[in-house]
Amino acid sequence: MRxxxxxxxxxxxxxxxxxxxxxxxxxxxxxYISLPNGDLVEPLTELGxxxxxxxxxxxxxxxxKDIKLLLRYFNIINQVKPDLVITYTIKPNVYAGIVSAxxxxxxxxxxxxxxxxxxxxxxxxxxxxxxxxxxCKNAHTVIFENCENMQLFLDYGIVKEEQxxxxxxxxxxLEEYSFEKYPSAEKIKFLFIGRIMxxxxxxxLFEAAKRIKSEYGxxxxxxxxxxxxxxxxxxxxxxxxxxxxxxxxQNDVKPFIEKAHCFVLPSWHEGMANTNLECAAMGRPLIxxxxxxxxxxxxxxxxxxxxxRKNANSLYDCLKKFxxxxxxxxxxxxKQSRIxxxxxxxxxKVVDETIKELFGE
Numbered sequence: 080m081r082x083x084x085x086x087x088x089x090x091x092x093x094x095x096x097x098x099x100x101x102x103x104x105x106x107x108x109x110x111y112i113s114l115p116n117g118d119l120v121e122p123l124t125e126l127g128x129x130x131x132x133x134x135x136x137x138x139x140x141x142x143x144k145d146i147k148l149l150l151r152y153f154n155i156i157n158q159v160k161p162d163l164v165i166t167y168t169i170k171p172n173v174y175a176g177i178v179s180a181x182x183x184x185x186x187x188x189x190x191x192x193x194x195x196x197x198x199x200x201x202x203x204x205x206x207x208x209x210x211x212x213x214x215c216k217n218a219h220t221v222i223f224e225n226c227e228n229m230q231l232f233l234d235y236g237i238v239k240e241e242q243x244x245x246x247x248x249x250x251x252x253l254e255e256y257s258f259e260k261y262p263s264a265e266k267i268k269f270l271f272i273g274r275i276m277x278x279x280x281x282x283x284l285f286e287a288a289k290r291i292k293s294e295y296g297x298x299x300x301x302x303x304x305x306x307x308x309x310x311x312x313x314x315x316x317x318x319x320x321x322x323x324x325x326x327x328x329q330n331d332v333k334p335f336i337e338k339a340h341c342f343v344l345p346s347w348h349e350g351m352a353n354t355n356l357e358c359a360a361m362g363r364p365l366i367x368x369x370x371x372x373x374x375x376x377x378x379x380x381x382x383x384x385x386x387x388r389k390n391a392n393s394l395y396d397c398l399k400k401f402x403x404x405x406x407x408x409x410x411x412x413x414k415q416s417r418i419x420x421x422x423x424x425x426x427x428k429v430v431d432e433t434i435k436e437l438f439g440e
Contacts (some may be wrong), residue, residue, distance in 0.1 A: 248351025
């Protein structure tokens with residue numbers, strides 16, 4: 080079969096879907112990938128994928144650019160003539176989904192998160208719901224990463240139950256993110272990995288970190304990620320004040336995870352937070368938001384703690400509770416994190432389920 084995979088960025092496709100792409104290729108399929116050019120396109124082509132450069136304005140709402148993208152997808156599907164189209168993220172889901180429906184192609188849409196679109200009310204939300212209804216109406220499968228997102232699409236009448244597949248997110252590669260020995264007890268390092276933006280709970284993290292640093296001298300906060308919102312001056316001040324250590328975007332986050340005692344992600348909304356899964360797989364306790372897309376990664380009080388979304392006081396309480404745990408209990412939390420990943424989030428199981436759904440194997 081000829082399979083066309085449509086995404087909006089190389090990082091996500093390589094980091095979280097390369098195992099699926101490899102399985103598709105190993106099974107004898109001819110795989111094409113449509114996405115913007117980037118540093119990780121080359122390793123994707125080395126897997127055996129055929130690359131089609133497709134610029135996507137990920138966060139913009141320019142109708143002229145979106146119409147051009149829609150027409151670009153028409154051209155790509157006409158040229159590739161795929162037997163199956165697989166889409167990821169909002170604009171590829173909507174526009175490539177609509178084109179696939181018009182061209183009567185078999186296609187699968189992946190809801191990797193709802194982003195800001197479903198957090199708003201009014202005309203914009205109505206427009207997004209309408210576009211998703213058009214995109215999903217004839218989809219063979221719509222794959223969700225958490226039950227709340229799936230229920231929302233059902234409630235809005237965007238999908239039918241028989242179209243839905245609920246996966247354990249993208250899963251986590253348990254070999255790539257192997258269990259690592261827990262760090263020593265000299266200092267307690269909290270780690271955040273993610274885009275530096277409000278909706279990742281960065282304001283709550285910074286507020287809680289200030290309070291913790293004023294009370295404890297043996298605690299550090301490491302922040303890894305690229306700026307998505309305007310936080311550069313804020314972060315510079317926090318670094319100068321000794322509140323956080325900032326490392327920017329890193330191609331390889333594993334050395335930071337190895338040194339961390341606990342991973343912290345106070346996000347407002349997620350499809351399924353891959354950073355939670357990766358850190359847990361490496362044997363690190365988690366403190367994350369009590370929302371679908373985050374809570375699934377935690378066995379409460381056993382492998383980590385859940386804090387309330389948009390609540391710096393709740394996050395502070397969780398951080399403080401973790402700090403005051405005996406060292407051996409922190410170590411045990413890390414072990415329980417790994418066990419939970421093995422039982423629920425094994426990447427091989429997720430790929431198996433996806434292939435079975437799409438190909439009936």
